[in-house]
Amino acid sequence: GAVVSQHPSWVICKSGTSVKIECRSLDFQATTMFWYRQFPKQSLMLMATSNEGSKATYEQGVEKDKFLINHASLTLSTLTVTSAHPEDSSFYICSATIPSGRGQSVAYEQYFGPGTRLTVT
Amino acid sequence: GEDVEQSLFLSVREGDSSVINCTYTDSSSTYLYWYKQEPGAGLQLLTYIFSNMDMKQDQRLTVLLNKKDKHLSLRIADTQTGDSAIYFCAENINQGGKLIFGQGTELSVKP
Numbered sequence: 718g719a720v721v722s723q724h725p726s727w728v729i730c731k732s733g734t735s736v737k738i739e740c741r742s743l744d745f746q747a748t749t750m751f752w753y754r755q756f757p758k759q760s761l762m763l764m765a766t767s768n769e770g771s772k773a774t775y776e777q778g779v780e781k782d783k784f785l786i787n788h789a790s791l792t793l794s795t796l797t798v799t800s801a802h803p804e805d806s807s808f809y810i811c812s813a814t815i816p817s818g819r820g821q822s823v824a825y826e827q828y829f830g831p832g833t834r835l836t837v838t
Numbered sequence: 839g840e841d842v843e844q845s846l847f848l849s850v851r852e853g854d855s856s857v858i859n860c861t862y863t864d865s866s867s868t869y870l871y872w873y874k875q876e877p878g879a880g881l882q883l884l885t886y887i888f889s890n891m892d893m894k895q896d897q898r899l900t901v902l903l904n905k906k907d908k909h910l911s912l913r914i915a916d917t918q919t920g921d922s923a924i925y926f927c928a929e930n931i932n933q934g935g936k937l938i939f940g941q942g943t944e945l946s947v948k949p
Contacts, residue, residue, distance in 0.1 A: 823868075829882070832880045
């Protein structure tokens with residue numbers, strides 16, 4: 718099956734510093750990747766849609782200047798949490814899609830990375 | 839707006855069948871998905887169903903879709919302790935793969 722990796726798997730940083738998280742599709746090319754945030758015992762909250770070669774589309778309420786997304790190639794998207802604060806501590810998960818089918822019957826199989834646990838002290 | 843609802847907990851005995859239910863509001867959904875998340879891990883795609891289908895079976899998994907009632911269910915036959923996890927349903931609401939997730943159902947399988 719399709720494999721998506723994330724690096725690092727966990728990171729601890731001091732308040733005010735920036736952290737970069739990488740998301741890679743290992744055995745397929747992904748024109749679209751998604752970034753999610755998940756709090757303990759809660760569902761995934763979509764932060765942004767990352768499209769290769771263009772600007773990311775952010776969900777309402779997500780600060781684009783704080784969560785910088787770059788999708789420089791068909792296999793790599795990065796999320797940079799700038800000037801991190803303790804309230805940014807969370808589990809960040811990326812996903813990459815593989816379209817399957819044609820026309821109205823396209824299913825987007827979305828494959829998830831293992832997640833990155835960010836703790837800001 | 840779009841909304842996906844799931845019950846939060848389900849407990850079953852090993853060997854029994856588990857049925858996890860989900861309701862959604864957007865009638866324009868084209869595909870509906872089931873994902874499994876184990877502690878501290880990402881989500882694993884289990885199966886998905888096209889909105890014009892009623893049922894899909896894949897080994898121990900059976901997905902039932904009632905489009906009129908906007909109700910989706912996942913049945914796991916012969917549930918094992920390794921099936922203990924959180925199960926998310928999700929709907930695809932537009933082209934491009936954007937998904938809306940339910941809150942997740944925590945399945946606990948007791949020996």
